[in-house]
Structures are given as structure tokens and as C-alpha cells.
Amino acid sequence: MKRAALWLVSEVGLGNTFTKEQLRAAFPGVSQIDRRMRDLRDFGWRIHTNREDAELDPHEQRFVKQGDPVWEPGRATRKAGVGPLGATRRREVLARDGYMCRSCGITPGEAYDDSPELAQLDIARREVVKPGGAKATELVTECKRCRVGGRSLVADLDEVLRAATALDPADRRVLAGWLEADRREFSQLEQVWSAYRSLPEESRAQLRSELSAS
Missing domain, CATH: 1.10.10 (Arc Repressor Mutant, subunit A)
Structure with missing residues (x-):
């Protein structure tokens, strides 16, 4: 190495x-x-x-x-948390994550909404900031698209916990339902908004123009 x-x-x-x-x-x-x-x-x-x-x-x-200079004495010690990812560990993570991308929810072989490309799943290493500031590297299932976009992402668990506890009781009950089901159903309005966000600017401008004229 x-x-x-x-x-x-x-x-x-x-x-x-x-x-x-x-x-x-x-x-x-x-x-x-x-x-x-x-x-x-x-x-x-x-x-x-x-x-x-x-x-x-x-x-x-x-x-x-270029990462750590592993050729220097003492620099090639593997960091605690996640070791080599073998086939058995890979299958365990995929099964734990429900065989879907934890970022966008797509499943292997499923086509993306905006292209005929079929999704491929892989295992990503994600740095997580724990409550108290300690950092850990954890494994998460992501599709090819999300894995590329999340290369430099650091997940802040403490920040998410603070935001969740700050919700009013009604919103926390809704959130608890999503967590229990491990999924969220998006309304048609939200689906249209997501589709709009993925359009190039020329098409977004055309959509805004047509809606304002109607």
C-alpha cells in the first residue's frame, strides 16, 4: 500500500x-x-x-x-471504526439499509426519474460528528449518483438531534411516524417541486413563465 x-x-x-x-x-x-x-x-x-x-x-x-502520507513511520495505522470492506460486511450493510440508497431511496436496477439510467448501489464511508464532538466513520448504502455527490459530506448527528428536539410536538409526532416506517410519502406538490429543481435554468424559466401567464 x-x-x-x-x-x-x-x-x-x-x-x-x-x-x-x-x-x-x-x-x-x-x-x-x-x-x-x-x-x-x-x-x-x-x-x-x-x-x-x-x-x-x-x-x-x-x-x-492525496491523503495521509502512509509511507511515513506511524502513518499507516488504520483508523478505528471501519476496516476493510469484505463481501460479507457489504451484504450486511446492504441488508441493514433495506437494499436502497439512504440518500434518495432508489433501489438497485430502478430507473431514475430524469433518465433511463439504472441505479447501482455501493457502500460509502461517511464521517459522523457525534454528540460531544467525537468523530466516527460509519458505513451507509448509497447509489452511484449520491455517493459521488456526498464524497466530502460530514454528517452531524448532534445538529440533527438538536433540530429534531426543537420541533413542536405535532411535527415531532409526524417525524416519529416517518422514522418508524423508515420512509416518507411525498405529496404531488413536493414531487413537482423536486422535478422543477432538477430542470436546467432555461426550462425552469419556461415553466415559471407559463405558470405566471395561466
Whole structure:
């Protein structure tokens, strides 16, 4: 993993792409070099595939961000909380999260409302600020779209708790119902608003114009 990190910095360069073939050629005889490189993500390194960057071909990856200098003594100690994500752990997280994206609610193979693209689910590592200020890294199921958009997101549990307890009793009962069902039904008005927000500005302007004239 340390050698892979140095190779990224010295040979690939930040922002540049490389192929799996180039990676394996740089480390002949090293088994599972792909996995060794993926382990860098636990130390703040960002290496995108075509799941995060649609411009990449399936065999390409992009070096997006340099994380901790793991080649320095004492810097390659895995952070507490989330270790390597194996197949068993992945299945556990998917089952726990109801086999749906926890950000938008889409399920695997379901088409998005604004395109024929079919959703793919993956497991994201999310930094969470706990009450009292302590931080932890937790796993959450997200679709490809939401995972890309939430790369730098930090969840603040303390902030959410304060906002929830500040609700008036009626709203807290509504919220409790949503939490119990683990879902929320959106009204037709809210669905139209969501669809409007996803439109390009030219189309949003046309919609505003037509509604104001009616």
C-alpha cells in the first residue's frame, strides 16, 4: 500500500489517470495490488473509477486527492471504526439499509426519474460528528449518483438531534411516524417541486413563465 501511494504521487500525478494494466505492470509479482491501492481510501486518499467519474473508461482510474502520507513511520495505522470492506460486511450493510440508497431511496436496477439510467448501489464511508464532538466513520448504502455527490459530506448527528428536539410536538409526532416506517410519502406538490429543481435554468424559466401567464 505504501509503495502504491508513492507510485501515485511520483509517477501518476494528482488529477491524472492510469489503467489497471499500468498499475499491475508497475508492481510485477505483487498479488492483489488493486486491493492494496483501494486500502488507501481508509487514509483519506481519493481514487475514482467510472462509478464516480462517468468520463472514465471501465479500465481507467483517476488520482483525485492525496491523503495521509502512509509511507511515513506511524502513518499507516488504520483508523478505528471501519476496516476493510469484505463481501460479507457489504451484504450486511446492504441488508441493514433495506437494499436502497439512504440518500434518495432508489433501489438497485430502478430507473431514475430524469433518465433511463439504472441505479447501482455501493457502500460509502461517511464521517459522523457525534454528540460531544467525537468523530466516527460509519458505513451507509448509497447509489452511484449520491455517493459521488456526498464524497466530502460530514454528517452531524448532534445538529440533527438538536433540530429534531426543537420541533413542536405535532411535527415531532409526524417525524416519529416517518422514522418508524423508515420512509416518507411525498405529496404531488413536493414531487413537482423536486422535478422543477432538477430542470436546467432555461426550462425552469419556461415553466415559471407559463405558470405566471395561466
